[in-house]
Amino acid sequence: MSELRKDPITGRWVIITSDRPLRPADLAAERQQPPADLSTCPFEPGNERYTPPEITALRDFGTRANEPGWWVRVVPNRSPALKVEGQIDKRAEGMYDIMNGIGAHEIVIETPNHAEELAVMPESHIRDVLWTWHDRILDLARDGRFRFVMVFKNKGARAGAMLAHPHSQIMALPVVPFHVQEELAGALEYYRYRDRCVFCDLIAQELADRRRIIEDSDHFVTVVPFAQRFPFETWILPKSHESDYGRLSSTDAGELSRVLKRTLQRLSQALDDPPYNLVLHTAPVNLDPVPSYHWHFEIFPRIAHTGGFERGTGFYINPTIPEETAQYLRDIKL
């Protein structure tokens, strides 16, 4: 069973996957993306037997589970970092804290079409992906052992994708990820001082300023963050205050799919279809809506190796000017 270990200095939890761990001797070789051989891709229609049985799917009327006919399909990860069975067992090892690796780890196969990335799907299909994320969050939140449901997408080998077929991942965790914790703490401090949501204030200032705005629709906005860490880092936020992505309305999901598509298209054109990570930051589950937090997507194109010391210091040097990046992305003709 995998375990969660807590760094005693910062309180950061780390997953140690002791189920099928990599041996140190295996690690000299780089992880490679397997060639795109469709016959063995476990996410192709017709290959449903290569994945564990599906959790849910959007599929044509009359087709059966684990057979073709689906257009979005959710399956358990075959090598999950965390396992769903068992009770949470917190224990100490001297000064260290350990928790057994309880959690869910699911794959959202976003399309039957091996080559159809999120940026090029029809908006209605993107909406179905966004709505699947939403449904999985609500379903997993029913499990009282979980504190957080993490939705993320790694596109391209350099962004950490093991398979080329378009997919995203869902992890239900018994702890809140560190960056989200930092955001929650910082946003709460701001709220206590000003009685306002820091994200709402940020959106209001960005909308007045315009220099970092990339997309601006009725209910959503895409911005380059003021203190951008990485070149082309981009956020999408709902304009109205909402801490919980699980409370997204069906109508708003349609609008969000359009904004997400246009944002990804801009990045794709600017950077020639770059590898990227997309992460949903949302409030911990099983909480009432929070006045101090605000859900959003963060998108990180992987265009250059980070300088390295970021990893050890948490300090970022961005060699681009956020306002210039925003203008560049805004000027792309869609």
Added chain:
Amino acid sequence: MSELRKDPITGRWVIITSDRPLRPADLAAERQQPPADLSTCPFEPGNERYTPPEITALRDFGTRANEPGWWVRVVPNRSPALKVEGQIDKRAEGMYDIMNGIGAHEIVIETPNHAEELAVMPESHIRDVLWTWHDRILDLARDGRFRFVMVFKNKGARAGAMLAHPHSQIMALPVVPFHVQEELAGALEYYRYRDRCVFCDLIAQELADRRRIIEDSDHFVTVVPFAQRFPFETWILPKSHESDYGRLSSTDAGELSRVLKRTLQRLSQALDDPPYNLVLHTAPVNLDPVPSYHWHFEIFPRIAHTGGFERGTGFYINPTIPEETAQYLRDIKL
């Protein structure tokens, strides 16, 4: 002039290098390590004119500054992320905080020998590098504008090195890097509760347990951290409590050079001379010694692309078992 921008949510400072920024259009192409053409390597003896005038150097008696004869040479970075001239000017832009990019950015050329990496240098030479870091910290700390002196080394293009010639970097900053801030805050909380340094407790437990120990000398210890974030992440700590690397004794520097060399040799043999980042975590400058903090090196071999979502969540999945990695490294014959 570059500027420091503060993320309004978490309080994290980011450097935006607006002096000679990369244009968005330039970023589609990956940063490449230039070929090792010794005649144009600015760090070769005889090429001293290609760097700004040296700040200090260890050199043969009778040789002149900015000429050959040195064995460790410190020069300003030709494209510094921060500049030394001027006063710190903090200002607001609506809700955002900005500081002008005051700081120092120096390069430590570790050897005249293009191919002689830290892991293979004689111990006495490594000691001179470690002592140069120490001297630069003390010298830069005299400047009251600085809060922190960051020492780090990127080895290999994939770890962020722009040049192959062995070198490390020193940055004096008007702010404390985020990870160090997190450590300082967590360590202070621990100290308030227990009246002990969390690192000292950690070292005592590791020395009793032995499973994660890689090197153990009179005054230093190399461990794999209990909540290891990345495969082969390794820390070196002084056994006796000391918050400030600037207070390292000359004798201890000799012992530390031996421990560092042996640690790097083990990593090099295990992973076939991997790219890596080495970062010094030490107390902010211009403070009295702190009872709650403990300086240390953190070393991160870059053997696999991180999964991607770490970047957006601060949550790490380590596919190896720390105790197994430690044993593997310990068993390597030196």
